[in-house]
Amino acid sequence: MTSTTVFASFADAAARHGARPFLHILPETAACYGIEAQTISYEEAFGKVKRLAQIYAAAGYGHGHRAGLMLENRPAFFLHWLALNALGVSVVPINTDMRAAELNYLIGHSEICLAVTLRERAAELQAAAAAAGRALVIIGAEAPDLIEPAPFAAPLAGVPDTGTECALLYTSGTTGRPKGCVLTNDYFLLAGAWYNGIGGLCTLKAGEERLITPLPMVHMNAMAYSTMAMIYAGGCIIPLDRFHPRSWWDSVRSSGATVMHYLGVMPAMLMGAAADARDRQHSVRFGFGAGVDKLHHASFEQRFGVPLIEAWAMSETGAGAVIIANREPRHIGTACFGKPEPALEIRLVDDAGEEAASAQPGELWVRASGADPRRGFFKEYLKDPQASAEAWEGGWFRTGDIVMRDLDGYLHFIDRKKNVIRRSGENIAAVEVESVLRQHPAVQSVAVAATPDPVRGDEVMALVVLHDQQADPAATATSITAYCLTQLAYYKAPGYVAFVDQLPLTTSQKIQRGVIKEWAQQLPGTARCIDTRAMKKRQA
Structure with missing residues (x-):
């Protein structure tokens, strides 16, 4: 394809694959959403898209505006x-799990002028826009024939191209507020081209693939890789509302899926189910994902007959720096994610700033080969030139991931250098949770860290110093977590609340994160550590 925008690539696909299915909504997914189970062909989807575009254009929306999709x-x-x-x-993209504090920030920071949302969330978005001091037009998923004009500047001159901003995806950082990754059309187009060109165990067959994914469209995996891969291949996307372990294989079988996307938590949950004579009765040729537990990798593939192809990428790197173990040997059970292709240059840098030796861990630095080292990467962090410059200091993108390169050149994931908690595939910034918890009247000071969870990888632990040290631990922990659930997505709330007499601080009064991480490993099961995981439930 030589398209310059995501829409243009879709239009090309619609012209070539008109009657073939573009979207397939299973009955179980439709029931969760309260919509009809359906299959939408490329030509049918193209017609709907053209109509929507005409409505938006008539209302004055265009080049340079931003719109939230909830x-x-x-x-x-x-x-x-x-x-x-x-x-x-x-x-x-706006995660429906977001609550007041998060929505206020996102609407104000992104400066969206339009939000397309579910009817039941409209009032909440309007309140968030008011709190952020933003004028915001809100419409439902079924757009009316007329939309209120944009309360914003007129569209920019010129037509969109590869360098035009396509999406703004927020990613958790280590300095508090989520950062907005500015992603161009080129970012998405390269993701689709990369997926369709990698071959090996991930070879896609034009016009034949059916890709099932439970991953949210607010993340780059589903939005860039799943969607663009199928558009380029003329394949069908089968989006689920979320991952349902008990019905997963039934959904896979009934959908005729040939490719599945996964997060590391999924294989662990699926292996926990009793063996079934139908475990291998499906059409899936491979799974594409990251983070499978080393202990489950081989046994999962043996039981279900699906090779789990581990890959590495970040929202910031896109297809500009993606590494995948799509060819043998895959070194199953070693957290191996393959070797870098010639289009990518890497460095592994130790704590002293020197090149890490083979079989020694180092921080992964990446850049694209050739004249443009940032091709395929994010454009910048919105309104944060300092963070953008720091990420690219010295001409390399510093990933914050600790990786080891073995003697044969294969890369193995070790750990995350940054202070980010990764729970069931969601990146959670400790300081963002801390900033909310400090608003609770019982909390004098707080530090948040990851503690191991056998199913979700990490769980959020809050280490709290109380104003009243004699307060009832169980009742106070319940109150703290309940408050957090009103302000943040459920998965960010603490699953454990541990009460401590004081936090370990440096001489400059900063939290000693290393000590906090050690405490978080040791405190579960002790008398003053309250398990609040049962409170963390997805809200309707």
Whole structure:
């Protein structure tokens, strides 16, 4: 393809694959969303997208505007994204798990002028916009024939191209507020081209693939890799509302899926189910994902007959720096994610700033080969030139991931250098949770860290110093977690609340993160550590 925008690549696919299925919504997913189970062909989707684009254009939305999409994994997300992209409007996916504090920040920081959302969330978005001091037009997923004009500057001159902002995805950092990754059309187009060109165990067959994913469209995996891979291949996307372990294989079988996308938590959950005579009765040729438990990798593949292809990438790197173990030997059970291709240059740097020796861990630094080392990467962190410059200091993107290169050149993931908790595939910044917990009247000071969880990888632990040291631990922990659930997505709330007499501080009064991490490993099961995981439930 030689398209310059995501919409143009979709239009090309619609012209070539018109009657073939583009989206397939299973009955179980439709029931969760309260919509009809359906299959939408490329030509049908193209017609819907063109109509939406005409409505948006008539209302004055266009090149240079941003629109929030709070639509889960519904067909509406894909249709509105493509329609807005046709006009040069950047989309900002909004996680429906977000609550007041997060929505206030996202709306104010992104400066969206339009939000497309579920009817039941409209009032909440309006309140968040008011709190952020932003004028915001809010419409439902089924767009009316007329939309209120944009309360914003007129669209920019010129037509959108590869360098036009396509999406703004927020990623958790280590300095508090989530950062907004500005992603261009080129970012998404390269993701689709890369996936369709990697070959090996991940070879895609034009016009034949059916990709099932439970991963949210607010993340780059589903939005860039899943969607663009199928558009380039003329394949069908089967988005689920989320991962349901008990019905997963039934959904896989009934959908005719040939490719599945996963997070590391999924194989662990699926292995926990009793063996079934139908475990290998499916059409999946490979799974694409990251983070499978080393102890489960081989046994999963043997039981279900699906090779789990481990890959590494970040929202910031896109297809500019992606590494995948799509060819043998895959070194199963070693956290291996393959070797870098010639299009990618890497360095592994130790704590002294020197090149790490083979079989020694170091921070992974990456850049694209050739004249443009940033090709395929994010453009910048929105409104944060300092963070953008620091990420690219010295001409290399510093990933914050600790990796080991073996004697044969294969890369193995070791740990995360940054202070980020990774729970069931969600990156959670400790300081963001801390800033909310400090607002609770019982909390004098707090530090948040990861503690191991056998299913979710990490769980959030809050180490709290109370104003009243005599307060009832169980009742106070419940109150703290309940408050957090009103302000943040459920997965960010503490699953454990541990009460300590004081926090370990440096001479400059900063939290000693290393000590906190050690405490978080030791405190579960002790008298003053309260397990609040049962409170962390996805809200309707």
